[in-house]
Amino acid sequence: MHKTIDDLGSYEKEDVTFLLKDLSGADIEKGTLERERAIQNGTHYSEMLPVEYNPSNEYIKLFHDSLEKNKRDIALYVALASEQIVHSRGLDIVFCSLARAGTPIGVLMKRYIAFKYGVKVPHYSISIVRGRGIDENALAYILNRHPGEKMVFVDGWTGKGAITKELIASISRFNEKYNRDLSPELAVLADPGHCSNLYGTRDDFLIPSACLNSTVSGLVSRTVLNDSLIGPEDFHGAKYYKELLSEDLSTFYVDTISSEFKGIAPRVEIELAELQESHTDMNWEGLRSVRRIQEDFQIDDVNHIKPGVGETTRVLLRRVPWKILVNTEKEHYLEHILMLARDRGVPVEEYTDMSYSCCGLIKQMDNGK
Numbered sequence: 001m002h003k004t005i006d007d008l009g010s011y012e013k014e015d016v017t018f019l020l021k022d023l024s025g026a027d028i029e030k031g032t033l034e035r036e037r038a039i040q041n042g043t044h045y046s047e048m049l050p051v052e053y054n055p056s057n058e059y060i061k062l063f064h065d066s067l068e069k070n071k072r073d074i075a076l077y078v079a080l081a082s083e084q085i086v087h088s089r090g091l092d093i094v095f096c097s098l099a100r101a102g103t104p105i106g107v108l109m110k111r112y113i114a115f116k117y118g119v120k121v122p123h124y125s126i127s128i129v130r131g132r133g134i135d136e137n138a139l140a141y142i143l144n145r146h147p148g149e150k151m152v153f154v155d156g157w158t159g160k161g162a163i164t165k166e167l168i169a170s171i172s173r174f175n176e177k178y179n180r181d182l183s184p185e186l187a188v189l190a191d192p193g194h195c196s197n198l199y200g201t202r203d204d205f206l207i208p209s210a211c212l213n214s215t216v217s218g219l220v221s222r223t224v225l226n227d228s229l230i231g232p233e234d235f236h237g238a239k240y241y242k243e244l245l246s247e248d249l250s251t252f253y254v255d256t257i258s259s260e261f262k263g264i265a266p267r268v269e270i271e272l273a274e275l276q277e278s279h280t281d282m283n284w285e286g287l288r289s290v291r292r293i294q295e296d297f298q299i300d301d302v303n304h305i306k307p308g309v310g311e312t313t314r315v316l317l318r319r320v321p322w323k324i325l326v327n328t329e330k331e332h333y334l335e336h337i338l339m340l341a342r343d344r345g346v347p348v349e350e351y352t353d354m355s356y357s358c359c360g361l362i363k364q365m366d367n368g369k
Contacts, residue, residue, distance in 0.1 A: 066206050321362060
């Protein structure tokens with residue numbers, strides 16, 4: 001019934017298979033203001049795409065500088081999350097990354113397990129949409145091809161836990177509907193929201209892949225779920241921006257981090273023991289921070305609060321920001337946030353009563369004006 005999209009995305013074929021309908025010919029991009037007004041007037045964000053942000057040379061330099069600075073730490077966090085997955089689920093697994101922020105992390109986990117254990121874990125990237133659920137056609141496709149293997153869901157980082165909750169609800173519905181027993185547990189590189197038990201770190205730091213959009217995610221857009229383009233038998237959709245091939249850093253990014261696996265290998269066992277000793281179960285501390293921010297700034301819609309470095313970056317790149325809250329104790333993580341805010345003329349305010357390094361607040365738009 002379905003075909004894999006072998007030619008979608010710029011990663012090597014052995015790194016990932018995108019289970020997404022190619023919408024490259026569709027005209028669904030909207031300007032930032034038009035898109036923001038549409039979302040705030042009830043159009044679901046997944047029905048359209050933002051215009052891809054074209055980063056300045058200064059911003060590309062920041063990506064390279066942050067990657068150079070953080071590559072060894074990221075390799076270690078990939079290793080720690082991967083080891084916990086192997087310890088809890090074994091090696092008979094399939095990685096199922098959530099497009100698109102989860103895709104490079106899924107590629108890295110797959111590569112780490114190949115490096116450490118010599119096992120090539122299958123890796124698919126599929127769509128999940130807040131408020132609409134996971135792509136059940138994609139899940140069925142994977143289960144049909146890997147009937148005895150355990151599915152492990154992967155994302156880049158956590159914010160306030162909206163996708164974690166969406167995944168739990170979606171998998172519960174899927175299990176009941178099809179008499180399955182999939183685990184909704186989500187593995188992430190960074191869990192500042194304290195809403196995952198499988199993570200590399202709970203520090204809220206700059207993951208370099210949050211700096212860029214498609215050019216660090218296989219040239220694939222955000223995922224799209226629009227009834228005029230996606231039929232009941234289809235996978236959720238996405239665009240493949242082939243025209244950006246000359247600017248693509250997706251393989252460079254995962255190659256740079258993968259090359260650190262050998263160097264960090266002696267540290268993994270010690271760091272894993274320390275992580276497990278200091279581990280606390282997920283307690284949604286991030287969501288409590290968000291509730292405090294909602295009350296302090298009198299924000300009606302909690303979806304207008306985007307906590308953490310990754311989500312704040314997205315607010316500055318794709319939405320209409322009202323202001324950015326920063327924890328000044330974590331300013332060493334925030335160079336690119338401050339640069340983007342300066343470029344866009346967005347006010348920055350000190351706020352320390354949160355479990356994040358920063359938080360992006362979306363501007364409330366006047367109806368249709």
